[in-house]
Amino acid sequence: MAFSKFSDVKKLPSILTLFLLLAGCNSVPTRDTTVQLPTTTMHIGDETFILEKATTPAQQEKGLMFRDTLPPDHGMIFISPKAFSQTYWNANVRFGLDNVFLDDNANIVSIQHMNAYDETSTQPVMAKYVIELNTGTPTKVGIKVGDHLTLPPDAVNP
Numbered sequence: 001m002a003f004s005k006f007s008d009v010k011k012l013p014s015i016l017t018l019f020l021l022l023a024g025c026n027s028v029p030t031r032d033t034t035v036q037l038p039t040t041t042m043h044i045g046d047e048t049f050i051l052e053k054a055t056t057p058a059q060q061e062k063g064l065m066f067r068d069t070l071p072p073d074h075g076m077i078f079i080s081p082k083a084f085s086q087t088y089w090n091a092n093v094r095f096g097l098d099n100v101f102l103d104d105n106a107n108i109v110s111i112q113h114m115n116a117y118d119e120t121s122t123q124p125v126m127a128k129y130v131i132e133l134n135t136g137t138p139t140k141v142g143i144k145v146g147d148h149l150t151l152p153p154d155a156v157n158p
Contacts, residue, residue, distance in 0.1 A: 040077070040152045044100075044131070045141025051077040051131065053155060064132060065092040075133040077155055083128040087121040090114035096135035101127035106149045111138050129155070 037052040037059055050073060054060045060078050064070060080086075083104050090097060094116055101110040106129065112122040113135060129151065143149070 037076075040154050042077070042131075042149075042152050042155065044133075044149060045138070045143045047073065047141050049073055049075050049133070051075045051155075054078045063088075063093070064097070066094075068094055070095060070097075070134050072134060072137075075131055075137075078130040078132075079155055080128050083126050085124045086127050086130060087124050088112075088114065088130065088132075089121050090116065090118040093117065097132045098135055098138050100131040100133065100138055100143065100149075101125040102129040102131070102149060102151075104128050106151045108143060108145050108147045108149065111143075111145060 037054060039050050039052050042049050042051050050071075052074075054063060054076055063078075064076055078086075086101065088099050093114075096116050097114050099110075099112050099114065099122060100108055101112070103109050103126065109127060110123070110125040112125075114122065138144070
């Protein structure tokens with residue numbers, strides 16, 4: 001049997017493709033768009049939202065990091081045991097967010113925008129609850145500073 005260098009070279013692209021496909025089968029996804037935390041349903045302005053509840057320091061630190069998108073009717077509510085001066089940033093978040101800061105009585109005390117991958121902090125705000133929504137959502141649903149929101153019972157006492 002004769003050995004042909006030319007025929008072996010012709011097989012190289014197929015072998016490389018197979019190798020790359022097999023190597024990709026064991027890779028760990030770097031992006032996560034799934035809901036990971038318990039959720040609650042909340043009426044905000046003119047719409048109803050599904051909010052993930054971030055109640056622990058670890059959940060609150062991760063927030064919406066490493067996700068590709070946030071569906072238009074979704075968000076995250078950060079629930080603290082009491083009001084304190086809070087700041088947020090958008091490091092490792094691939095989309096812009098508007099943060100709605102609420103006091104102990106669920107009155108909106110501030111709404112602040114963060115761009116995608118923004119590592120600068122929002123202005124400090126005394127708040128017990130913070131709701132993160134897609135950019136422009138507070139305006140779209142008609143909420144503003146001074147408005148009162150009705151929190152679902154499982155957000156008041158998580």
